[in-house]
Amino acid sequence: MCVGILWTLPNTVLGLLGGAAGLPFGARARLNGRERALVFHRWPWGPGGAITLGNVILHTGDTLDSPCVTYAHRAGLYEEPCIMLGDHERAHVFQYMVLGPLFLPLYLLCGGISVRNRFERAADRYARTGRGWWPWPA
Template sequence: MRALLMRLLIALGAIWTLPNTLIGLLLGAVGLPFGAHAHWRRRELALVFHKWPWGPGGAITFGNVIVHTGDDLDSPCVTYAHRAGHGAEPPIVLADHERAHVYQYLVLGPLFLPLYLVFGGISVRNRFERAADRYARTGRGWWPFSQS
């Protein structure tokens, strides 16, 4: 019964965040003629476009789509706090970080992008990024408005 309820909540979240997912699909599709390729990652609940040919490197999530410039989403990366010099932290796995954003999108839907921008965009100050790093480190705490 619990598994069925979880599937239902995920399906409702996917519908709720569909406008964001469409942005990701459009962005990812633009890279296909230039070498990007896509596949479904069940664990991330997302379609991942790998080898997206533009950008500074890394990944960005839009709804249930992750656009990734590299070959392997399971690669190590540094946290935002580590990159900003706020202390030494061990590397995290990029897939775990991006999965946290997928969860955030499933709950917040079309509210995600405006809230993400209000809270600082792509920066160490952004509670969404700190929560995604926390989740990638510990497997808990993906919700940006919790302190765990």
Template sequence: MTVAGQLLGALWTSPNTLCGLLAGAVGLAFGARVCWRRRDLAVVFQRMPWGAGALTLGNVILHTGVDLDIPCLTYAHRSGRGIEAPIRLADHERAHVYQYMLLGPLFLPVYLLCGGISVRNPFERAADRYARCGRGWWPGRG
């Protein structure tokens, strides 16, 4: 992705990013920590005091753990659809950042219409694929 593409994508998804920054700011008051992860094109709030795992909103990743560079199971593995090697959580969430940068404010409604947090959701399967092999972050691409 070119720098111009990154800037346009960040601008396009800025309403989502603002929501993530607001949630992260509330988390800071309860002990969360914040850092910029250039590789992930995201502001990351770690040690978020609510939820489980990670949630991406635009160019913000909200994470309950202390490090995104941890192994996690794919949606297919967790649902019993197959045995797959663990992936890195940071790579999975980076795919969602890219998806947000393409769809901008349309991402959340489209994501929810596609099944939400579920193995049926093509956005989740694409994020797992990207985390597994470094390509194919968009649904339908491999």
């Protein structure tokens, strides 16, 4: 785990800068061991929800223990039950810790924030089942 944290440090630094920028506007930082991340709650920008950068989660709400719909459900592809936002974001933390500085370019090449993105589908799968956060078949 320590190697993964060091490997994704450049991404974490971006998250720390973003989180720090939100502090004067009401963001609150809290270390979350379950998510293996520093979470900035009440982050003041964005459409709502959360974004993960390394071992930092920028979250617009008060708690990651909140239900949300999957990307496939939102796109109308499947009728799926709600997942927990923290579980989805934890999958991204794991993905970052394996891929390090390669995560963001690969994520963007796979479609960015969309249902087509294998990283998002894997994070939704992990949030639904507790397994399968890796975005490629084993």
